Amino acid sequence: MHDLLDKRNLKIFAGILLLFAIxxxxxxxxxxxxxxxxxxxxxxxxxxxxxxxxxxxxxxxxNYLGSLAMGIIGFFVTLLAVYLLARLLRKNxx
Amino acid sequence: MAxxxxxxxxxxxxxxxxxxxxxxxxxxxxxxxxxxxxxxxGIFVAQMLNFPIGGGTTGHLLGAALATIILGPLAGILIxxxxxxxxxxxxxxxxxxxxGLNILNMAIIGSLVAWYAYxxxxxxxxxxxxxxxxxxxxxxxxxxxxxxxxVSHSLSGGVxxxxxxxxxxxxxxxxxxxxxxxxxxxxxxxxYIARVSPGMLKLPKLTLATFKKxxxxxx
Numbered sequence: 001m002h003d004l005l006d007k008r009n010l011k012i013f014a015g016i017l018l019l020f021a022i023x024x025x026x027x028x029x030x031x032x033x034x035x036x037x038x039x040x041x042x043x044x045x046x047x048x049x050x051x052x053x054x055x056x057x058x059x060x061x062x063n064y065l066g067s068l069a070m071g072i073i074g075f076f077v078t079l080l081a082v083y084l085l086a087r088l089l090r091k092n093x094x
Numbered sequence: 095m096a097x098x099x100x101x102x103x104x105x106x107x108x109x110x111x112x113x114x115x116x117x118x119x120x121x122x123x124x125x126x127x128x129x130x131x132x133x134x135x136g137i138f139v140a141q142m143l144n145f146p147i148g149g150g151t152t153g154h155l156l157g158a159a160l161a162t163i164i165l166g167p168l169a170g171i172l173i174x175x176x177x178x179x180x181x182x183x184x185x186x187x188x189x190x191x192x193x194g195l196n197i198l199n200m201a202i203i204g205s206l207v208a209w210y211a212y213x214x215x216x217x218x219x220x221x222x223x224x225x226x227x228x229x230x231x232x233x234x235x236x237x238x239x240x241x242x243x244x245v246s247h248s249l250s251g252g253v254x255x256x257x258x259x260x261x262x263x264x265x266x267x268x269x270x271x272x273x274x275x276x277x278x279x280x281x282x283x284x285x286y287i288a289r290v291s292p293g294m295l296k297l298p299k300l301t302l303a304t305f306k307k308x309x310x311x312x313x
Binding site: 003013020026027030031034035036037038040042044045047052054055057058059060070071074075076077079080081083085086089090 | 115118119122124126127128130131132134135136137138139140142143144145146147149150151152153154172173176177179180181182183184185186187189190236239243255256257260261264265268269272
């Protein structure tokens with residue numbers, strides 16, 4: 001784990017999260033009200049998405065600070081998940 | 095999506111993922127694992143940042159081409175699969191029933207199409223190869239989703255999915271623009287990496303061909 005959390009990587013994490021914090025401002029100004037390509041295609045075709053039977057543990061947040069917090073949580077959950085999965089795959093081989 | 099189509103998507107995705115993971119576990123060094131984790135986390139937050147493409151529609155980075163160009167298609171598949179699974183399980187995004195198809199379209203088709211576009215063009219022009227890989231990964235994933243919507247519509251007599259006559263042109267038109275956005279972002283990131291950390295782009299790629307050659311050499 002120490003290789004993941006060395007000084008160089010911590011700087012990279014900070015850089016990515018800073019870019020995310022800035023990009024999120026743009027998202028809330030320009031995009032928050034609109035759906036993506038698939039959602040708009042479904043909407044235009046008159047397809048109502050069914051109520052999901054599972055809606056997740058968390059959401060993406062509905063304001064800037066909420067989304068920022070969820071992004072940071074997602075960042076570290078993804079970082080750890082990929083790291084541990086790759087390590088586990090390699091361990092199984094050894 | 096029709097349950098039968100979602101079910102078949104899960105089966106195909108699981109078979110291809112099992113193959114990917116089996117092959118991947120043979121050769122991953124520490125540097126590749128660390129970079130995979132950092133890339134995945136970066137792509138996760140980038141996917142939250144939708145950008146407008148006009149007409150009240152947005153798109154966001156897929157990231158399959160970026161991961162594939164840096165670490166190879168098998169790494170791309172692992173990274174995108176993990177991201178999509180976290181989005182579905184933790185953030186309720188994409189849905190669990192559609193997760194198999196999402197993995198098939200975005201992680202598997204997205205990464206493989208990106209890789210083959212990239213290797214087909216990289217000897218001619220590396221920048222064009224990166225651009226084409228990123229664009230084609232998004233466009234191919236979107237066309238695959240359109241096909242699944244059309245098959246769902248046809249199989250269910252219109253209860254699920256969308257008619258192919260609507261799904262294909264709409265998905266193609268939106269993802270033509272989203273694909274250009276993906277290509278611009280991916281090209282910018284790859285150019286930046288080439289400037290600040292060129293060694294990152296020279297790491298061994300995790301591909302099926304590499305493992306096949308190694309298996310033959312070992313035999």
